[in-house]
Amino acid sequence: MGKSQKKRQMRRHNPMRVPDSHLPKGLDAASASSSRKEAILPILQKMESPDPAERKWACVAVSNLIQNDPSTRRLLQGKNVVGALITRLTDSEEEVVIEAAGSLRNLCIDGGFDICAEMYNKNILAPLKTFVPKISTTLSKFLSTPKDVSESAQKLVYEFADNVITILWCLSETSNKAMNAINQISLIPFLMSFIASRDKLPTTTVTSAAQCLYVLTDENMPAVGELRSNAAFTTCLLSVIQSDQPAQPNSKNHAIPIDDRGLIFRVLCCGILKNIAPVPPPSLAATVDIDRAIVLPTLEPVLSLLSLSETTEQAQAFLAKEESIPEIEKLSLKHAPKSDHRTPSEVELQRLETKLRTVQLALEILTGLCASLPDPGSVVHGDDTKLDGDDESEGKLCEDMDADVDMVPDESPADSTPSNPTFFHTLVSPLLALIQPTSLSFPPSDGQSPHPPTTSALSAIHISALECLNNIFLSLRLAPAQAAHANADSGRMVWDALWHALDIVGTDINRPGQERRREMWEIGVGVAWGVANSWKGVLVPAESHIQVLIQLCNSTTDHSVKVKCIGTLECLAQHPDSVDSNRAIARYLLMLLPPAAAQPTATEPLLQAGSALIDIYSDETLPYDVNFRECNMLDALVASVEGVRRAVRGIDKKRERELRMRGEEVRDNLVAFIEYRRGLGV
Structure with missing residues (x-):
């Protein structure tokens, strides 16, 4: 039984994506299902217009068209909208560059890995690299002399920074190749500068920086090492958790107001610290048990919010x-589009x-x-962990x-x-x-x-x-x-x-x-x-549950899911007083073994079924053991031995060493179990 590992996935703070893997592929299918296909050509034409206002309009229009509309997005993608927008990142007009970055950001969010891979292959990192130092320089000026810059100018730069950072974090989850290329940009100091100045910057931009940093430190040792080695960085992250007010659980009697962005920022910093733990000295974070003192106290209340x-x-x-x-009140391409x-x-x-x-x-x-x-x-229970x-x-x-x-x-x-x-x-x-x-x-x-x-x-x-x-x-x-x-x-x-x-x-x-x-x-x-393992022999099996588990085991092609179904059935079969349920489960498990199986059972489920029958009937004094005798299960197990041996011999010793060891163990246990039951004479 394997544990669920943390999965790499698009961690979007503004997730608009419509799951669309089931939709038909190809431009014809996208064109047939899109209700906005007539708008595609004018947009692409204006993207190349000599008039900067029209180029800006076209960039914004892309974002408006794709929202929750996978067909139109795929149609635009098929017309090379990604390449056209990347070209606009080097436009002579700043406003066009800003809107192009916003549209590309939304395409990353809306299209997921496919579009991110296309952006990487079309070298979007080249212009993005040039933006990072420019944003840093501009923000430094804003922070040192905020009164000298208009509020609208600041807002424009903050939004642009947000878009660039979001694209970078989406790209970093696309492939190892993209991640390695992004590692070369040295983003860690850039992103940490936003977190360090969080009190002076918009929460949305700071949160995007934390999102990107969280992704970059997820099993990515160059980023982890760089963050660990800088005591100021890790101390800053720790201060976010320790200085901000913790989230409070929701109450049935009254709703507690939540600063949504502030909370997700705090959770992200918690995740970053978890990613880079253990933190070495001299950082203050080195003196803290990240799991006990940071992760659990911070995240447990969030579950009940x-x-x-x-x-x-x-x-x-x-x-x-x-x-x-x-x-008529909703946004239309006939009116001047606005990204917000x-x-x-x-x-x-x-x-x-x-x-x-x-x-x-x-x-x-x-x-x-x-x-x-x-x-x-590996868990050793001492006297202080007594379970009673x-x-x-x-x-x-x-x-x-x-x-x-x-x-x-x-x-x-x-x-x-x-x-x-x-x-x-x-x-x-x-x-x-x-x-x-x-x-x-x-x-x-x-x-x-x-x-x-x-x-x-x-x-x-x-x-x-x-x-x-x-x-x-x-x-x-x-x-x-x-x-x-x-x-x-x-x-x-x-x-x-x-x-x-x-x-x-x-x-x-x-x-x-x-x-x-x-x-x-x-x-x-x-x-x-x-x-079922934790409460084996306690849970009374329901016939409906047994049938659903059998149905799932038969229908799935995933061997690990089959093993889980068989393992659950094994535990349910060990409720002492459920004789009928035990019989139904045992008969099903026997049908998975050779030569009774209607079609060959995959090796892992086969081994699990054999092991399950041994465990279920290892104690002949239990009430349900009557099924073993009355259903002639001993003969069925004897007939299965040669098939089990063949299955074990077929496991590659080098490529599947653990499975081979498991198979040999089940094979030997099966032979020993048969001899044991024969020796009982019952």
């Missing part, structure tokens, strides 16, 4: 207001989206932290999931167990709330979401929360059996909450556009395995 159901209701209300606005032209409803939707992305970012950082928890088997809680603490476990319980100061996830009520409420309970889908979490099966950015953010939160839970329960799966029995109510609550979420997701996960639903199941079944 929002109610996803209430946020969805608010988004739907703003969407209804937006639909009621007459079309947004209705009040759009502004509020953006604000909600920023809050959602803040929660997603916190989850992403926590997933990385949870992935670094000790692996099962008293009656009072046991009662706390079943309190409402929104209970506000503070983190014990000297506690870390590595010290936590399923019986620890503080850990349970501060981390697990909020995560369970965040995996529950709302009506906007996924696009409908027959169309597009009414607001794709909100849908994208919500589904990302659900998936990130599942990844955190996956890592937590995998780390706790070897807790002693008596601990699980002592906390049976906790296990049932987690199990029920997980399946409630998956039931809402539904099993119609293979349609185009429903990739997020499928991902929910693929990660969710891993969480199910971890929970």
Whole structure:
């Protein structure tokens, strides 16, 4: 069972992108589905106009056309709009350069990796490199003599800096080649100058600098090393966390106002410190336990800042207001376009989206932290980590999931167990709330979401929360059996909450556009395995759950998902009194083994099925062992030995060394188990 690692993904502070991987490829398909194709040619023509006003208009018009419209974006891309905009970055008119940078920034956000790769291949870094020192020089003048510069001029430069930084951070996630090229620009001092002057600069620009720095320090050792080696930089980042007011959880009785940009900036600085930890002396950050003193206290309250159901209701209300606005009042190409032209409803939707992305970012950082928890088997429990809680603490476990319980100061996830009520409420309970889908979490099966950015953010939160839970329960799966029995109510609550979420997701996960639903199941079944392991023998298997797991195992082509399904079924089969469920699961597992399998089972699922049957029937005194005898499972296992041996021999010793060792272990255990059962004579 592998842990979910922190994924490289577009970390957008203004995510407009409509998931479109399922859409037909090619210009013909884009042209057929775009409602604005007539506007494309005039825009491209004006991009080359001798009149700078028309060139500026064309650059702004691109941003207006692509918003939440993948077909038009693809049509523009097919007409080389990226190349045309990159050319405008060297325009003789500054205003054209600024608007071209804004359009390219929005294309990065809207188009994702494909467009970023195209920009890199068309050498966008050449003009961007020249902008970095110019921006630094200009900002230095602004900060030293702010009264000598008009407010409008300052705003123009700040927005331009924001656009350039955003493009650079998007490009840095495109490929290792792009990242290596960006490493050569030496962006760290440039970006840290924004964070150091955060009190004098717009929050949006400073936040973009932090976003870029967060991405650059994500497993990128040149940037990590440069940041670690400068004590002033790391001390500055630490001061952001320690000096700013921490976020407060939302209350049922009153809503606590949140500085959205300030909060996401704080979370980003927390993530940067996590990326570069451990920090060497002489920095003050070297004296701080980043995980315990920075990451957990900063991020745990963020998990409870929002109610996803209430946020969805608010988004739907703003969407209804937006639909009621007459079309004539909305932006049109016939009028002078403005890059910041947004209705009040759009502004509020953006604000909600920023809050959602803040929660997603916190989850992403926590997933990385949870992935670094000790692996099962390496955790040594001393007397002070005894799992038996008293009656009072046991009662706390079943309190409402929104209970506000503070983190014990000297506690870390590595010290936590399923019986620890503080850990349970501060981390697990909020995560369970965040995996529950709302009506906007996924696009409908027959169309597009009414607001794709909100849908994208919500589904990302659900998936990130599942990844955190996956890592937590995998780390706790070897807790002693008596601990699980002592906390049976906790296990049932987690199990029920997980399946409630998956039931809402539904099993119609293979349609185009429903990739997020499928991902929910693929990660969710891993969480199910971890929970079932932690409370093995306690959870009563439901027939519906068994059938869904079997259906998913049969339908998926992902071997790791098959293994997770089989592992979960194995744990459910070990509920002592569920004889019928045990029989159904065992028969299915036997059908995965040779020669009974209708078609050859892949090696990893095959080994998991064989190992599962050994574990399920290792104790002949359990009530369900009657199934082993009555269903002649011993004969079936004997017949499978040669097929298992062939599968193990087929594993390459050099390329798949760990799998080969695992296979040999299962093969030997199977032979030994058969001899053991034969020796029982029952």
